[in-house]
Amino acid sequence: MRKEVTVVGAGSWGTALASVLAENGHQVTLWVRDPKLADEVNSKHTNAKYLPEAKLAESIVATTDIQAAVSDKPIVLLAVPSHAMRQICRQLAPFLHKDVLLIHATKGFELESLKRMSEVIMEEIPPEISGKLAVLSGPSHAEEVVRRQPTTVVVASEAEESMLRAQDLLMNANFRVYTNHDLIGAEIAGALKNIIALGAGMSDGLGFGDNAKAALLTRGLAEISRLGIKLGALPLTFSGLAGVGDLIVTCTSRHSRNWRAGFMLGQGKKLDDALEQMGMVVEGVRTTHAAHALAQREQVEMPITSVLYGILFEGKEPRQGVEELMGRGKTFEMGYLNPDGSIEA
Ligand SMILES: NC(=O)C1=CN([C@@H]2O[C@H](COP(=O)(O)OP(=O)(O)OC[C@H]3O[C@@H](n4cnc5c(N)ncnc54)[C@H](OP(=O)(O)O)[C@@H]3O)[C@@H](O)[C@H]2O)C=CC1
Numbered sequence: 222m223r224k225e226v227t228v229v230g231a232g233s234w235g236t237a238l239a240s241v242l243a244e245n246g247h248q249v250t251l252w253v254r255d256p257k258l259a260d261e262v263n264s265k266h267t268n269a270k271y272l273p274e275a276k277l278a279e280s281i282v283a284t285t286d287i288q289a290a291v292s293d294k295p296i297v298l299l300a301v302p303s304h305a306m307r308q309i310c311r312q313l314a315p316f317l318h319k320d321v322l323l324i325h326a327t328k329g330f331e332l333e334s335l336k337r338m339s340e341v342i343m344e345e346i347p348p349e350i351s352g353k354l355a356v357l358s359g360p361s362h363a364e365e366v367v368r369r370q371p372t373t374v375v376v377a378s379e380a381e382e383s384m385l386r387a388q389d390l391l392m393n394a395n396f397r398v399y400t401n402h403d404l405i406g407a408e409i410a411g412a413l414k415n416i417i418a419l420g421a422g423m424s425d426g427l428g429f430g431d432n433a434k435a436a437l438l439t440r441g442l443a444e445i446s447r448l449g450i451k452l453g454a455l456p457l458t459f460s461g462l463a464g465v466g467d468l469i470v471t472c473t474s475r476h477s478r479n480w481r482a483g484f485m486l487g488q489g490k491k492l493d494d495a496l497e498q499m500g501m502v503v504e505g506v507r508t509t510h511a512a513h514a515l516a517q518r519e520q521v522e523m524p525i526t527s528v529l530y531g532i533l534f535e536g537k538e539p540r541q542g543v544e545e546l547m548g549r550g551k552t553f554e555m556g557y558l559n560p561d562g563s564i565e566a
């Protein structure tokens with residue numbers, strides 16, 4: 222059945238999700254910050270800055286008016302960078318319908334509070350809406366989604382009905398949507414994989430091979446799981462699409478902004494120059510900061526995150542970081558399996 226859906230955020234991910242929804246026959250409004258981009262979407266049906274090769278459905282209507290975009294809409298999907306989430310929610314909260322299905326697709330933490338995105342959203346929107354919130358996560362580069370290449374994702378919510386509604390809304394022949402009740406795990410896995418993707422890009426930039434990449438992915442998943450479980454996630458979520466699935470795609474794909482930024486750092490570029498050259502959000506940088514603080518607060522060992530923190534924010538050379546990781550004390554591989562996040566052996 223055709224539904225009215227508003228997508229908030231017209232970067233690469235918001236634009237790709239708007240395309241999926243339009244393809245599914247829904248009436249899509251796209252909230253765009255930049256009036257020039259709104260004109261471009263409405264007249265040329267393109268988004269040259271964020272998805273240069275994509276031809277968008279003519280039925281997608283872009284607007285810069287947040288009130289008009291979300292007022293009384295039955296479904297709102299948020300796809301903004303994590304640093305903008307609280308401000309955007311504050312702006313749109315007064316206009317949300319009390320029965321709105323709210324889905325977010327953002328992968329990050331709020332740096333100042335170390336909160337997950339759903340915690341930030343829930344603080345800003347009315348309580349009758351927040352209990353029904355869903356998150357969309359999983360291995361899904363926008364560039365492949367707009368080309369209708371096979372993609373699998375997961376929607377997670379504590380509210381069964383929201384999860385199923387979000388699945389129905391987004392699923393099509395090229396975009397397969399699974400459900401999961403573990404909202405916390407889906408959010409944490411989706412955010413933390415970007416740290417490891419920065420590391421994987423760095424490893425490639427330094428000229429290391431597949432063994433190093435495999436090590437980063439596997440030991441990265443170990444520390445992601447360790448922190449996630451300590452913060453209330455279900456362990457199995459980390460072996461699913463939001464966990465290992467997204468870790469694989471982000472650490473191995475040339476589409477990944479995090480991998481690309483990491484690659485430049487590995488080749489000797491300074492962080493600010495790498496970010497400027499990217500021109501798109503590289504969530505892993507802020508997430509490294511947040512995860513480093515969370516690991517300290519929760520007393521969880523996260524060696525890769527700690528080394529990346531040193532490289533990104535303390536001037537450590539990438540090669541020195543690799544030496545530190547390889548030279549750590551002897552340890553038991555499966556220590557992370559303890560449900561409270563502590564290391565057993
Ligand atoms: N790209 C992808 O393939 C995927 C991305 N994600 C996640 O989606 C989220 C959005 O990322 P993505 O679309 O890639 O980002 P992009 O870098 O492609 O686009 C960023 C978008 O956010 C807007 N923006 C930047 N700052 C603000 C602000 N302060 N207030 C409002 N809007 C702002 C930009 O607008 P302007 O142009 O006006 O600056 C632009 O529309 C991230 O959390 C990312 O991890 C998740 C899955 C896949």
Ligand SMILES: O=C(CO)COP(=O)(O)O
Binds near residue numbers: 359360470478480503
């Ligand atoms: O989350 C993503 C793919 O699932 C996108 O990752 P990047 O932000 O690194 O491009």
